Amino acid sequence: MTAAKPQVLDELELDALTELVNLGVSRAAGSLREMVGEEVHLSVPAVRLVTRGEAIAILGEREQTKLVAVHQVFEGDITGRALLIFPEAKSLELVRAVTGGDLPLEDIIELEQEALAETGNVILNGCLATMANMLQRSLKMSLPEILRGEGETFFSLAPPPEAGDVVLFLYINFAVRQRDIEGYIAMLMDMPSLAALRVLLQEFIARATGAEA
């Protein structure tokens, strides 16, 4: 909980990681557009690398209500958990946006699980698959699972996290059919995975810029 602030990525590595996430989210927007049949506005500001404790604190400060998360485990050279997190109220809004918005409430509640899992899967897969492709590694991903609770719940899933775990944390804002939905994408990794990610980022930077590796 009191692990030192992760300073493991330098400026260009963090820039490269942000760019990869942006590519992933941009592609996810394209896939979502196919799903809803209307333009999806998606934006992701800068990526932050924080400790697990900080991620829980950020969520606790910004969100007073219960949260919903779509959770997927990824495995490969980098192993960890990816979470798409929304305030509970926004998750129904998301379902309305995705389904077209004219369904009665009971149908929306019934569809919520499925629509959340599907949307989460598109966004998380878009990010992770793009990152994996650009880093030239393959990642195996579990099926999406819906979780409800608080930041503490999401970042304390078994097997128990290690003290040095880091969270790649980003705010995501997307709008469909005039409905604004703000949420978060979080990738929880342990230190060995972060070290592996750093090496892959360095190789990616060398390829992209033509510099010697």
Added chain:
Amino acid sequence: MTYRVLIVDDSKLARMAVAKVLNGLQPDWVRLEATNADEALEIAKAGGVNVALLDFNMPGRDGLVLAAELKALNPDMPLAVVSANHQVEVVARAEAVGAVFLPKPVTETSLRDFVTAVAASLAAAG
């Protein structure tokens, strides 16, 4: 012929990647870089920019808004809007402001057609 190309992207890595590809295609072109729309506009207003490559998703004004502003400044300047977000609406808006849409990440293959066309049209304009 040497032209001045403005590369606008908030990501340093993305600017470096575009510069690398461009250098392979047109090593003589002088590259200028901006990290956001305001910087880009300032450089363009100072004059001498022949062509610009604009990232779509940037903090502040996005690449499509910037494209319209650059066109207002110089209607003849060839522009490309670069993004991994190739929703038909985004591509259509790029075309509507008179810019070419290029998928991100930029590759030599995708940039070649644009650069060749730009070189031809700039040469024709003298």
